[in-house]
Amino acid sequence: MGIQFFGEFLIERWVITRDQLLEAVELQEYRNTRFGDMAVEKGFITQQQAKQVNERQRVEDLRFGDLAVQMGFMTKDQVRSILTMQKNNHLFLGESLLELGHITDDILERELEFFEEEQKKLADSNVPVPEGIDGSHVVSACMDLTRKMFLRVGGMIIKLGDGHLLPKNDNGNVEQSSDLHVLVSVPIVSGVPVRYILGVSSDIAVQLASNIIGQDATRESEALVEDAVREFCNMVCGNVAARLAKQGFDVDIAPPESLEKMPVSDDVRVVVKYPVRVTSGLVDVRFLALHAAGAET
Amino acid sequence: MKHKVLIVDDSAALARQLQNVLAEMDEYEVVGSAADGAQAIKMYKTLNPDVVLMDIVMPMMDGLQSLRTILKLDASAKVVMISSLGGVGSKVEEALRLGAQNVISKPFDKEQIYSVLKKIFESDSRQ
Numbered sequence: 001m002g003i004q005f006f007g008e009f010l011i012e013r014w015v016i017t018r019d020q021l022l023e024a025v026e027l028q029e030y031r032n033t034r035f036g037d038m039a040v041e042k043g044f045i046t047q048q049q050a051k052q053v054n055e056r057q058r059v060e061d062l063r064f065g066d067l068a069v070q071m072g073f074m075t076k077d078q079v080r081s082i083l084t085m086q087k088n089n090h091l092f093l094g095e096s097l098l099e100l101g102h103i104t105d106d107i108l109e110r111e112l113e114f115f116e117e118e119q120k121k122l123a124d125s126n127v128p129v130p131e132g133i134d135g136s137h138v139v140s141a142c143m144d145l146t147r148k149m150f151l152r153v154g155g156m157i158i159k160l161g162d163g164h165l166l167p168k169n170d171n172g173n174v175e176q177s178s179d180l181h182v183l184v185s186v187p188i189v190s191g192v193p194v195r196y197i198l199g200v201s202s203d204i205a206v207q208l209a210s211n212i213i214g215q216d217a218t219r220e221s222e223a224l225v226e227d228a229v230r231e232f233c234n235m236v237c238g239n240v241a242a243r244l245a246k247q248g249f250d251v252d253i254a255p256p257e258s259l260e261k262m263p264v265s266d267d268v269r270v271v272v273k274y275p276v277r278v279t280s281g282l283v284d285v286r287f288l289a290l291h292a293a294g295a296e297t
Numbered sequence: 298m299k300h301k302v303l304i305v306d307d308s309a310a311l312a313r314q315l316q317n318v319l320a321e322m323d324e325y326e327v328v329g330s331a332a333d334g335a336q337a338i339k340m341y342k343t344l345n346p347d348v349v350l351m352d353i354v355m356p357m358m359d360g361l362q363s364l365r366t367i368l369k370l371d372a373s374a375k376v377v378m379i380s381s382l383g384g385v386g387s388k389v390e391e392a393l394r395l396g397a398q399n400v401i402s403k404p405f406d407k408e409q410i411y412s413v414l415k416k417i418f419e420s421d422s423r424q
């Protein structure tokens with residue numbers, strides 16, 4: 001089970017039906033006022049300013065309140081008061097289902113307990129990210145979930161060292177890179193683009209493939225093994241998107257693609273590398289990010 | 298009689314995983330495996346499966362577009378989406394609004410597949 005919203009968890013377990021979930025979500029949407037609308041309603045900002053903040057959110061991945069402060073439209077105290085109002089009046093999915101009579105108190109309590117237990121396995125733990133790169137929240141979530149998915153999907157424990165920026169035009173360990181049998185990249189967009197890059201040696205690739213397909217992959221074709229590593233990266237980044245969506249970020253990922261070689265830092269792009277220790281084999285995780293917003297990866 | 302299953306996933310590894318999981322269950326028979334949404338529509342027409350297990354994010358034609366077309370062809374089609382993009386309010390919610398029976402999040406356990414398929418056919422036999 002990956003990172004889920006409570007509603008998905010409930011329908012996957014058939015506690016509620018698809019139609020009941022959609023009805024409850026509609027009730028939430030109707031009741032829960034959006035930050036910008038509430039700020040306009042309270043007279044803190046104008047409609048025009050709210051529109052400007054929304055437009056800016058398309059290129060900058062910040063929450064409405066943070067951006068409104070940055071743009072000089074709201075004070076931090078005003079943001080805090082809106083957040084408090086939102087928190088006090090927020091209708092949660094469970095409450096919405098209860099109000100609609102689609103679930104009872106005792107079932108809700110039981111399911112919330114199961115849900116929290118399940119999601120704890122993929123709970124957020126912060127991985128430090130070197131300063132000076134855009135999209136550090138994406139990098140941190142990717143590293144945390146890489147570690148967790150290696151255990152959950154691959155049955156392997158990996159240990160992460162401190163991430164660091166590679167010097168310009170430095171491949172960051174050329175001799176090791178040549179031992180990396182499969183290199184996969186996943187473009188992630190959350191305001192600014194970041195590329196997740198995973199390199200693994202052939203034994204690690206086969207182990208990942210064996211665990212994913214549910215049978216020994218030693219004699220499987222190279223194409224299938226490589227595909228399994230791509231799918232692993234897809235699971236990591238998909239769950240990153242799900243986790244960040246829960247935190248209010250809008251994240252999109254593109255399908256994983258195989259790479260011929262590791263990208264290097266240059267004038268506009270930086271490479272962040274995390275040293276990874278495994279008991280046998282080789283794992284290399286890197287990110288291609290931007291020095292300055294607006295440039296392309 | 299076994300329930301016929303069509304698997305739709307651009308990842309050959311994921312498709313193999315689903316085939317292996319279903320091979321352990323007597324009630325199901327995998328009748329086909331499509332690598333994208335367009336191929337899934339063609340195979341749906343010819344194979345007439347009882348249930349479709351379909352990835353959401355795929356190249357060429359994605360799972361949502363394919364779901365729409367399959368439901369146009371057969372309003373009673375049973376389609377279960379499989380996705381790592383958890384999150385109501387996103388593609389998952391769209392799939393449910395379009396008429397997918399359920400959504401299974403990746404990575405999944407075989408028990409999740411068993412339980413979702415079992416419930417689909419249980420609720421079907423009650424109708």
